[in-house]
Amino acid sequence: MDFYYMPGGSGSRVVIMTAKALGVELNKKLLNTMKGEQLTPEFIKINPQHTIPTLVDNGFAIWESRAIATYLVEKYGKDDSLYPKDPQKRAVINQRLYFDLSTLYDSFAKYYYPYFHTGKPGDAEALKKVETSFEFLNTFLEGQTYVAGSQLTVADIAIVATVSTFDIVEFDLTKYPNVARWYANAKKVTPGWDENWEGLQQLKKIIEEMTFNMDLYYLPYPGPSRAVLMTAKAVGVELNKKLLNYKLGENLTPEFLKINPQHTIPTLVDDGFAIWESRAILIYLAEKYGKDDSLYPKDPQKQALINQRLYFDMNTLHEAKAALFRTGNCGDGAAWTKLQNAFELLNTFLEGQAYVAGSQLTIADISILATISTFELVDIDLKKYPNVARWYANAKKVTPGWEENLEGLLSRKQLFEEIKPEFKKNF
Template sequence: MDFYYSPRGSGCRTVIMVAKALGLELNKKLVSTLNGDQLKPEFVKLNPQHTIPTLVDNGFSVWESRAIAVYLIEQYGKDDSLFPKDPKKQAVVNQRLYFDMGTLYDSFANYYYPLYRTGKCGSDEDFKKIATSFEYLNTFLEGQDYVAGEHLTVADIAILSSVSTFEIFDFDLSKYPNVDRWYANAKKVAPGWDENWSGLLELKALSFFSPEGTTKHSFVLNMDYYYLPKGSGCRTVLMVAKAIGIELNKKLLNTSKGEHLTPEFLKLNPQHTIPTLVDNGFAVWESRAIAVYLVEKYAKEDSLYPKDPQQRALINQRLYFDLGTLFDSLARYYYPILRTGHPGSSEDWKKVEAAFKFLNIFLEGQDYVAGSHLTVADIAILSTVSTFEIVDFDISKYPNVARWYANAQKVTPGWEENWEGLQQMKQRFEIGKAMAK
């Protein structure tokens, strides 16, 4: 297995620790992003998104550290302790992994990455997001020794990599006693900690921070689904539920009235986000984690999220791409319209274009985004791409995406409900634009 990495990268260190926990030897290949190694044709052929870490296992290429980590466990783990097969336990692990990428590590990047470009940290608002992230993590760890269950999992390892990166920038963990307690223990029990710390010292020694870089059955279940029809993630879950033939007990949550901040809802989801699913007392949030949970728990077969580790790793990578690249670009450029009437910056627009270029590459010669048939990744990305349509984004510039999008609308159960929700979202954008006039 060839492992393209930099020892300083948080995601790279996550994979190294997971490999250590599994007793695997990786053929490590250093990639200097400063020298542009990631842009060389031979690397772009392996990973058109040209990110590290990237793993190549006997010709199978996968990137995004959390997708790699789960793949290694499912393919080579002697047991499932690091990534449980039980759908509920696994859903919590998945939620924490998405939390790590989309909330915790994202807050780090927004505040500390500017050091690389400008020599200065981000804004006070960016720092507040760090504090909020740690408050969430502190809540998750109340009365818990591990972040996602009763023993060490891949979620602990990924979050350990992120939290330890905060440490070398002298972030005060003592303000969050549950996190501080967990961190002290995690350093002792996580295999590969020494190599993680060695990479962190390299990072600390730098004078700047270098960014690394469908079944037809139908049955009623006791599941409360807190959502808004216009939300992209909410629509993803609705389509997945339709695809596996289950009925959700839909509960509209008016975030503009603060219903997500009530004590009752915070008890279910301390991160107070939607969508949130409560299945017979088991609460899970983050749309992609919910979608995978529903498929693994209630689908009659595994076509939407196959059990094969390589197929699953590819789907996971696309799900992380949707959250961290495609939907992120949508939110950064278009969501300001809802608040100010104006879109984001020209740099934000470039991120939109870059995201669609990547997706167009992924779909070269492919009818689906992660294999030869419809999966949960197609449904999640369909929800996002369809949101771009209502803001008049020209999808035709990306022929592979346009071809896939036209087909996805036809073959995805629940498309009609997705489109209905989009009309509500479109009205919100029109109101936002009117504010600027």
């Protein structure tokens, strides 16, 4: 009897505990789904859904852990105690098994899986589903020692595999006293519990290794920092934000110089890998963490156009803006000419275009949006540049993280009150 599994998987642990309860020996075959081993032609021939766990019993292949568990009981059980033949008792067990799959474990997946990928759990609605699921389970267990009757069944085994998964992420069971009481007993009476817990420790280690350790050294108001924040939002990455005030020389400490010898912000440190210059960071985040390549396509021509716009932003648009803001010399005619020329070029790029580098939002839009939005500080009117104005109005609606971008900007707005009249007049 071959059993394809991963020890940390909840479904795999259900089958292992059920086999232990029946005294059935499994020929365990590790299948690492993270390496795509379930997609080999040999395994797809066994299970076209290419899922684990999968059991092959003398040529008969079956998958989905709860189906495997009930199959094992019916074929190898010395009696029917784990899955009684009585239709009413069996119906309750089946209801609990479906509840486990579609409600309890599904709530775990919706709330915790995002954390494993981004370092941030699901939203408040997903957490509410977790809590509601446990409230249901708590109700089922009112006055009950087991989840589906007066004795241990495959329903207890399946649900203990799920609840123990919540245990390793430190979900608080004390709010659900019936569940807590049942769980304490289930750990004692369920055959194979020790192997279940061992598998969970392996899963916990994987989770810890997947947990993001991504530091962003930044200030909230500069455009480059805001571009990184918006891109991180777009790819679903959680940043550990570390304020670094260069006016106080915090970027010149020996510790920071070791990370970035240019001592500039923003600087990103992703699990020991340090990178700076905001546009390089944007590309890195999109390439490493983007769910697809829409923000920075792999197509060489599309990528080249985005790169051109990023260099335009840095060397022309941002530089012209920075020269005026940095010196505060609103009477500098040459500086005004450079800024106006930059806007005219951007207006040309956007002729007949919804986005600055193609037909969809890319990191070029995010970078240029961070630059253009800086002019919110002086309330400029973009009507001289209608394509820019149209693009900007849309970009504010569709760019993830816009609100945080605006919040960072407005924290500095009063510092620009003095130059605002002169700025608006010249622009």
